Amino acid sequence: MACRTESETTASQATDSQAADSQTLVLAGPHHGITVTGAKELESFLFELIPDWPRLTDETEADQAAIDPIAVKSEDGHWRISSPHVDLEEFDLDDGYMVANTLIGALIAGYVAQDENLASLHAGAVRIGDGLIIMLGDNLSGKSTFSTVLAARGQKFFTDDRIVLDLSTDRPAGRSLAIAPKLRLPLPEEADEDYRDFVDDNSLLTWPEMTVLRLAPDLAAEFGGSLPITAIVHLRRDTKAGQPTLTTMPRPAMILVLLEQIFAPHFNQQGELAACVRLAGDVDCWQLDYASAFDAAETLIAHFS
Amino acid sequence: MSRYRRRPGINETPVEEELFLIAGDSGDIFHLDQLAMSIWRALEQPSSIAELSALFAEAFPDVDPGILTKDLAAAIETLLNGDLIEVCD
Numbered sequence: 026m027a028c029r030t031e032s033e034t035t036a037s038q039a040t041d042s043q044a045a046d047s048q049t050l051v052l053a054g055p056h057h058g059i060t061v062t063g064a065k066e067l068e069s070f071l072f073e074l075i076p077d078w079p080r081l082t083d084e085t086e087a088d089q090a091a092i093d094p095i096a097v098k099s100e101d102g103h104w105r106i107s108s109p110h111v112d113l114e115e116f117d118l119d120d121g122y123m124v125a126n127t128l129i130g131a132l133i134a135g136y137v138a139q140d141e142n143l144a145s146l147h148a149g150a151v152r153i154g155d156g157l158i159i160m161l162g163d164n165l166s167g168k169s170t171f172s173t174v175l176a177a178r179g180q181k182f183f184t185d186d187r188i189v190l191d192l193s194t195d196r197p198a199g200r201s202l203a204i205a206p207k208l209r210l211p212l213p214e215e216a217d218e219d220y221r222d223f224v225d226d227n228s229l230l231t232w233p234e235m236t237v238l239r240l241a242p243d244l245a246a247e248f249g250g251s252l253p254i255t256a257i258v259h260l261r262r263d264t265k266a267g268q269p270t271l272t273t274m275p276r277p278a279m280i281l282v283l284l285e286q287i288f289a290p291h292f293n294q295q296g297e298l299a300a301c302v303r304l305a306g307d308v309d310c311w312q313l314d315y316a317s318a319f320d321a322a323e324t325l326i327a328h329f330s
Numbered sequence: 331m332s333r334y335r336r337r338p339g340i341n342e343t344p345v346e347e348e349l350f351l352i353a354g355d356s357g358d359i360f361h362l363d364q365l366a367m368s369i370w371r372a373l374e375q376p377s378s379i380a381e382l383s384a385l386f387a388e389a390f391p392d393v394d395p396g397i398l399t400k401d402l403a404a405a406i407e408t409l410l411n412g413d414l415i416e417v418c419d
Binding site for chain 2: 275276277280281284293294295297298299302305306
């Protein structure tokens with residue numbers, strides 16, 4: 026994807042990595058700050074994507090967080106990000122959006138690594154009724170479309186991509202980091218007018234292939250907003266499917282799906298399995314076979330409201 | 331004929347009628363379907379494919395013995411490839 030933004034252009038010009046490294050950001054974690062060095066040039070763009078992630082100024086928290094920072098380095102327009110919690114060395118980034126998005130991944134890893142009861146799940150999540158519905162599936166399964174279609178229809182948006190799981194409570198909860206949702210363009214042909222208006226009204230950054238939304242507080246959970254998880258839905262898109270069908274999913278099958286999508290740098294594989302077994306055991310597991318997210322969104326609202 | 335046994339240090343996590351195993355050395359996670367799980371259970375005592383075939387033929391009298399042996403051999407191969415079982419003699 027060739028996304029060029031003013032922020033990226035500025036970032037590309039920052040070739041003096043030594044100078045960039047001397048500047049740090051400290052963002053809030055669940056227990057102490059998460060330090061990022063060398064990201065000052067990315068700051069304006071980064072905070073378009075994570076506008077509500079609190080920045081810390083307290084020196085004590087900053088000092089504690091600086092022990093093992095996320096490091097961003099640039100040279101000749103290429104960027105590398107290193108993290109104590111996730112292996113990103115294979116990245117050689119020259120795209121502003123990709124740099125910021127990769128950095129957000131490192132921030133999420135740093136966030137969940139601070140608490141043994143937290144993990145990250147690659148999934149969409151929306152409040153329907155009293156609880157949080159987690160939606161996951163393969164790439165292109167429709168997580169972002171579902172999450173934003175449901176938001177357009179009055180359900181509170183939590184994420185379209187990554188949710189923090191809190192396994193410390195009796196019922197697992199999902200926590201929002203208020204990351205801006207993004208949608209591929211053009212929108213699906215079947216997108217209705219209300220949805221197109223919703224996207225237009227809330228678009229913040231737009232490229233030919235993608236738009237990033239900024240949702241108002243009444244539409245989306247705030248940073249750290251948490252809700253018990255009611256159900257996990259495995260999205261299975263089949264363009265030949267007829268009416269959307271929602272069926273119960275066996276726990277072992279859901280655990281296999283969860284294992285593909287969970288990320289917790291402080292868990293070994295035993296820990297990841299235990300987390301997935303716990304999650305699939307404590308909440309209802311469903312599979313949604315669908316052709317159009319716009320039809321299937323009504324199925325979810327009707328079932329879970 | 332080779333006999334097989336479970337490798338030591340394999341961690342079991344049962345979920346409903348199925349089983350997840352974590353290999354001790356690699357930490358890799360394996361999901362066993364009901365047939366593979368039954369073989370895993372049976373290999374609590376070292377057994378050959380012929381012995382397993384006899385055991386499973388008794389449990390599933392309606393299944394063609396040739397198909398049963400073929401399925402067992404394939405499942406044993408999977409367990410071997412995952413370093414979950416080993417040849418013991």
